[in-house]
Amino acid sequence: MATFYADIADLRLAAVLAAEIQLLLADRASLWRNPAIAYLGDQSGSGSTVRKIPMAGLSGYDAMAAIAENVAATDTAITDASVNLTVGRQVLQRSISDIANATDSVGLNVAALALDAVGSAEKRFTSMVCTSGAGFTTVAGSTGVAMSVNDWFSAQFALTQASASGPAISCLYPKQWTDLQSSLRAEASNLIAYTPADRSLLDLKGQGFVGTFNSVDVYVSTQVPTANAGADSAGFMAVQNAIGYIEMSVTSIRGGSEVIPVSGTPIFTEIQRSASGALTTLVHNYYCGVSVLQDGMGVAIITDR
Amino acid sequence: MGHDFGTGNTTAATSGFATSTAEALTGAGSTTRLRMPPSPNFLYCHHPERWQIMDGEVLPVLHKLEQSPGVANVSPRNGGDMSGAIGVKVKNGWTIIPHDVIPGGYVRKFEGAFGPIHLTKWETPRQHGLRAYDPKVDTTGYREFLRDLMKRGVLQPPMEHILETLVERAQAAVDRSAPHTATEAGKKIHEAEIAKLHAIEVACGMRQPAPKPKTKRKRTRSTPKKPPEVETDG
Secondary structure, three states, X not given: OOOOHHHOOOOOOOOOOOOOOOOOOOOOOOOOOOOOOEEEEEOOOOOOOEEEEEEEOOOOOOOOOOOOOOOXXXXXXXXXXXXXXXXXXEEEEXXXXXXXXXXXXXXXXXXXXXXXXXXXXXXXXXXXXXXXXXXXXXXXXXXXXXXXXXXXXXXXXXXXXXXXXXXXXXXXXXXHHHHHHHHHHOOOOHHHHOOHHHHHHHOOOOOEEEEEEOOEEEEEOOOOOEEOOOOEEEEEEEEOXXXXXXXXOOOOOOOOOEEEEOOOOOOEEEEEEEOOOOEEEEEEEEEEEEEEOOHHHEEEEEEEO | OOOOOOOOOOOHHHHOOOOOOOOOEEOOEEOOOEXXXXXXXXXXXXXXXXXXXXXXXXXXXXXXXXXXXXXXXXXXXXXXXXXXHHHHHHHOOOEEEOHHHOOOOOEEEEEEOOEEEEEEOOEEEEEEOOEEEEEEEOHHHHHHHHHHHHHOOOOOOXXXXXXXXXXXXXXXXXXXXXXXXXXXXXXXXXXXXXXXXXXXXXXXXXXXXXXXXOOOOOXXXXXXXXXXXXXXXX
16 A cells, blocks of 8 residues: 555654744844944943033134224134933843753754844834934925925925035835835936936835935835824934934943853843743843934924825 | 533632633734834924924924933933933923823823833724734824814914915925926826915915815705696586
């Protein structure tokens, strides 16, 4: 009698795992270490969680004034301002049991969980930047209306009219970006429609950096928050140094069984062991603070979500 | 008999132990917890320069000041001390809108599968199986809330120069689209921009609303007239 697969259930498995893990679909776009977001230092050993960023109206803020040869000059007061940044703890904790770790055949183990630290920190940082960008005072776009080239120009012109200069970035919700792509597709202006670089903006690129439009680097992220009770998305366009961040390195951890610092970053993973529960817990820590530095240097773009 | 699934003597009601209805289970597991990403509690705030046109009305654009330590000066103290963040906002001209500005507050908290989710009271979460969708938004209710904030004086109406800016921006959009009406698509965009400008001008009191198109009165069928009585020779 022939041997059929259906007859040897005790000798075969219902399914075997492929040797490689496929990453689940997720938005992994990051604005971490983006040069447009100003890094303002490490707060470690400073005596506070708050860093005050001083600003002064110098180097062309005030113009000279003509004066007669025989008149004594008077003082012009320096305009000053400051903004505070507060560092906060960002964390991701995962635990894995010994049995789960020991039976691993695909690469989901303690080591893999440790490698998750940077990705999770980047995602949190991007979310913090997007949340900050949604709070710019100047607003472009219309509620419930798909984003268009006009909204883009409104944001761009608002920055120009505010004398905001320097390289600019824009971070949009995916729907905002695809609406802008639709608008670009219908754009009748020769200047835009026949610029070869603009054609490439219609390419499928997914999340993260999607291209440069009118010299503004465009990023797409699902971390862009909602506006108008969830009806809209609040993306932003801003020039360099409109948003800034501080970090805090924790260098003196005592009593920890194992601490894994991520090289060149303040991110570290502390491994905690529960012998009675046979559990290995990984705690990824990242201390940072993000805030708008100069309100006039950015524009919130609020359009249909 | 192994089990008594009928109304035997060992039902929960008679066993002496407390009971409650079990969570509904599906093939995908329990669906009672929302699978949306967690989101922090927040305070709405408004800056006098943030305005928008919603269906022909000039209404404020609110911003969420989230209780998220590390963002916009929210301190890690006590799980998210907002006092510093609120101070900075107020100093920069923002108005903080407290939760109790309306009965029951404007934030709703849901226990999510990955942590607490805070939504506005006008957002209704939607989930099918394991997939959560963007919440359904009651835009009418939210608009009513914004209108109410202004009516009660919680937020001051926009200043004249802000209204002028709104009109200027809309006019600029019309001007930008004007030279591109050669194509059908360009024409439609231009017409839409003109409609938007008119709506803003009406909202700002700079233009009378267009008269509503007259609808033809539907002739109602009256009771059929009695046919004239015919005199009959009797």
